[in-house]
Amino acid sequence: VLGVLVISGEYSTGMIRSTLTADPRRLGALWAKTIVLFATTFVVGAVASIVSFLVAAPILSGRGVSASLLEPAVILPLLGGGLYLALVAVLGLGIGTILRSGAGGIAAALGLVLLLPVVLQMIPVEWAQNLVPYTFSQAGSALFAAPLPGDDAVDLWRNLAITVGWAVAGIGGGAVLLKRRDA
Secondary structure, three states: OOHHHHHHHHHOOOHHHHHHOOOOOOOOHHHHHHHHHHHHHHHHHHHHHHHHHHHHHHHHOOOOOOOOOHHHHHHHHHHHHHHHHHHHHHHHHHHHHHHHHHHHHHHHOOOOOOOHHHHHOOOHHHHHHHHHHHHHHHHHHHHHHOOOOOOOHHHHHHHHHHHHHHHHHHHHHHHHHHHOOOO
């Protein structure tokens, strides 16, 4: 939602004209928004994940479950949660740039992230089932899942590439349309 609102808010108020006047080539403003949005959501997401772990660790240690924050099996999924949040925001920014509407962009982003995997799982044909692992949320969930013994590192990298690919496709589509259309 934040990613969509970063750009659609400017379209709804007409401030996009000022932004594009300041940067007539247009893409500099989009890349700046992308970098600031990505960095901010990554930091906030990672900090929130780490704080959640620090709050939950004493509670769970009282029940016999303990883990160190600095163990790779702990810190990597916590940072992966921040990365997933940042990539969702960039995808939302791309969708917001494409649709130029807050409500439409939010609906499309939520539909793509939350609804598409469910709809594909409900279609009783093999090709639809084969597409499910390549959806944004299914591939992205591997970024913040704790690795199990015997997990293949190739799967993690494949899921990271799929998730980044979705975000790049969204922001790339937004960049192409921002360059071609009037404000």
